Amino acid sequence: MLNYAETHFKFPVSRLYRKEPVILIDAPFQICPGLPCPVWLIIRKANQFPVCINEVYGEWKNADGQSISFKLPVEKQFDKSFHFEELDFEKPENSTGIWMLKIFIKYRIDKKNKTCERWNYPFLQPKPLIINFLKELPPKPSGWLAGETHCHSSYTLDSVEFGAAPAVLQKAAKSVGLDFVCITDHSYDLISEKKFQKMKNEIAGAETDNYPSLHAGEEISCGNSKNENVHLLAFGNENYVEGHGDGGRRWWNTDPDLPIQKAIEKSGVFCFAAHPKLQMLFAEKLLLKRGHWSYRDLTENRISGIEFWNGFRGKDFYEGRELWVKCLLSGHKLLPLGGNDAHGDLNSYTAVKQPLWSLKHNNEHIFGQVRTVIPDTGKTPFSELPENLYITDGPALWLEKESGGKFILHARSTEDFGKFLSITIFRGEEGAEKIEQMKIDDSLSFDFEARSHTALYIRAECETSMGKFAMTAAI
Ligand SMILES: [Zn+2]
Ligand SMILES: [Zn+2]
Structure with missing residues (x-):
């Protein structure tokens, strides 16, 4: 999964390369009644390409023909590797239903004034943000908790993708109606015990009062029975588990570091198979040695469940569900898990379509959309296996x-x-x-x-x- 799209990867040559930071606007896809609608200006790699944002302006519109125009002077210089700047402009108040937010950014770089709509991604048609202001809280049995179980933070940061800061995810999680978030950054992006502990510390230091709880975990790349790289979700592991096989940084060796069972044992926690039947490009299979989870992989290792609902219901969902049912019928009661695999992507998903060549945009991996709902036992989610759960994007x-x-x-x-x-x-x-x-x-x-x-x-x-x-x- 590749997003927010990073466009500064230019080896040997990239049609996407620009001497500009990535600039984009993001906001949650839905807002629960009475909660704020945070909108963020995200800037990446301003340390290499310092930029001045002059102004943000635009318009809100809904299907009833209501509209609200706004203009927000920013006049601020940005020069860090990452910026998540919350923007304060007029938002629809006491008005439910779906609103469209068309938004423009005026910026100055290398003494040139420029304007872009929503983002400055090359060759990617700008799309307005779509935000659903809910009439009611999403339904849920009392005493149960709704969570995101697969998402990436700014600790996922490489040549082709990056995620949102943990504090941004936490604020967005509150607005969309989540109770907990498991942050599962890639083993190949966390790189080492040191960076993993840094992420854990940042997450442990997050807001606690009246905010969804954040939990650090890891998406471990490990080896299936064919010695191909598959992804394993570990929740709350104390120590880093290595897994660099398909990280794209070690082209001379794409072999998995650990087989599935060894990775589970090393994590010391309950582990779930991530996106077991993920659709991938032939190049990913060939160059990164990526593979799928098989019946054998799921039943011969101590797997607790399968995240076959990975943001949207496409071919991988139906094939993953079929595999899950096959396991159930043979007596392996694995838990189903729903997550989104969002890298930021609070409103929609932007990603590299063809490396060095083109980008794409769709609604397949939106943070907090597909949720796993579990009974609240007072313990940290997934520190024990839930006896019961459901996965949903609504009811x-x-x-x-x-x-x-x-x-x-x-x-x-x-x-x-x-x-x-x-x-x-x-x-x-x-x-x-x-x-x-x-x-x-x-x-x-x-x-x-x-x-x-x-x-x-x-x-x-x-x-x-x-x-x-x-x-x-x-x-
Ligand atoms: Zn993955
Ligand atoms: Zn992932």
Whole structure:
């Protein structure tokens, strides 16, 4: 995954190279009722290319034809490697629904005055920010916590990508309605124990009062059964686990440093397979020796779960879910995990499409959009394995175990996320799942009684009219 896009990588020659810092504007994709809407000006590599930002101006618009214009004089010199400058201009107040933010930046570099819209990325059409001011808090059972389980901070910093500062992620997490954030920077970007401890210290020093909790972890590159590099999410590991194989810094040797099981043992914590069926370029497979997680990799190592919902529901989600079900049916009750793999990317995702040549922009990896919701046991998330959880980008869907093989399936949505289109129960039985569609109407809230009888497990999924989705763990 490659973003925010870094364009200063020019070996041997890059069409993307500019003698300018990267300049862009970012803001959370949704704002919970009554919470602020922070908007950041992000500047990267101003230490090499100092820049003066003169002014930021633009317009908010919504579908009802309302608009708010603003002009913010900045007149400030930027000269550090990273800047995350929160901008204070007029925002829609007491007005819910989707707003579009068109924003321009006037800057001066090498005595030349320039203006760009949203970012100064070359050959990438500017897109307005889209922000959903929610009418209600995202639904969630009381006593449960919603978290981001896969994201990158500014400690992910290399020739092609960089993330947002932990404090920026924490503030954004609050606005979008998260309770915790697991920061999982790449082992090949953390490089050493020293840098890992620096990240842990910065995260440990984050705000605590009334803010989502931040937890340091690591996305470890390790070797699958074919000795290809796959990614492993470790939460709360005390010490750095090396994994430089596919970091792109060691072209002469792309072999994994540790096999999966060794990396898990070294981390000393519960570990999850990251994006098991990630779609990748042929060049990534060839030059970085990247591979996929197989059934064997998942069942022969002490894996606790699979993050097959990695920001969006594409081919990798469906293939990953199929692999998960195969594991469930053979008695391996792995937990499903939802994360976003965002590198900053609070509103949309910008990344390198073809190295040295072109960039892309889409909505596939937005910070805090897909969440993993777990019961609050008072302990640090994932310091123990949750007994129950669900993953969602909108509605709440959870199974409650009662006595005598009885379960209650709860489903909740809101006007923001839409009515239910389907609620489905899956029972794992002898080599296949039995599917039961539940009877629903226009209600935003359902409680069904279900029995598992002879099933190996029971699980559920739901989809709403706004294209939102949720699924439970198998219990
Ligand atoms: Zn990864
Ligand atoms: Zn990642």
